[in-house]
Amino acid sequence: MLTxxxxxxxxxxxxxxxxxPDEACGVVAGPIGxxxxxxxxxxxxxxxSPTFFQFDPQEQFRVWRDMDDRDxxxxxxxxxxxxxxxxxxxTDIGYASEPQAHYxxxxxxxxGSDEGPVEFRSYRIVDGKVTEEEVRVVPAYDRDPEPGRxx
Numbered sequence: 418m419l420t421x422x423x424x425x426x427x428x429x430x431x432x433x434x435x436x437x438p439d440e441a442c443g444v445v446a447g448p449i450g451x452x453x454x455x456x457x458x459x460x461x462x463x464x465x466s467p468t469f470f471q472f473d474p475q476e477q478f479r480v481w482r483d484m485d486d487r488d489x490x491x492x493x494x495x496x497x498x499x500x501x502x503x504x505x506x507x508t509d510i511g512y513a514s515e516p517q518a519h520y521x522x523x524x525x526x527x528x529g530s531d532e533g534p535v536e537f538r539s540y541r542i543v544d545g546k547v548t549e550e551e552v553r554v555v556p557a558y559d560r561d562p563e564p565g566r567x568x
Contacts, residue, residue: 418551419519419539421445421493425457426554430535432459433497433523437530440470440497441523446484447492453558454492454519462496469508470496493539495521502526503536505547513542519550 425445432441442462445454458480463473472480484490494515498506503522505513513520524536541548 418553419454419493419521420553420555421454422557423554424557425454426537428457428459429493429495429521430523430537433525433535434528434530434532436462436497437525438467438499439465440467440499442470442472442494442496444480444491444495445493446487446489449488449490452492452517455558456487456489467499471512491515491518493519493521495523497523497525499524499529500526503538505540505542510542510545510547516541516543521552 429443429445432443435441440462441459443460444458446456446458447453448455460476460480461473462470464471481491496509501524503524505520505522509520509522520540520542522536522538522540527533528535537552539550539552541550
């Protein structure tokens with residue numbers, strides 16, 4: 418199950434709407450091994466295409482290096498579909514290279530860049546196998562208590 422805070426979910430959806438009719442893409446980084454998406458990073462679709470996305474290689478290198486420096490990993494890798502459902506295409510499956518990541522797809526096919534409902538779905542993609550998972554949106558993450566105090 419993907420647990421994501423409302424602000425981050427809203428940012429992903431806003432990015433998908435803003436880039437429509439092209440696919441939007443980005444990551445949400447989190448502490449290594451935490452499975453907690455905390456730092457939203459919108460990225461550029463180097464293809465600028467309504468049917469395909471690819472991270473700009475130089476930007477991807479910088480973002481992944483920054484995650485390494487912060488002891489983070491890509492917890493969520495997201496992109497949008499503009500004319501089809503929020504389900505990974507064969508190309509999406511072939512490019513999935515982070516087995517620990519949640520692959521989020523947002524479909525703007527019904528609303529385009531306008532306000533309105535979108536499909537927001539998450540998948541695990543490991544060795545070409547796609548498994549849809551539940552998405553739980555929380556208002557905000559519970560914060561750990563201060564050191565020395567109990568909740």
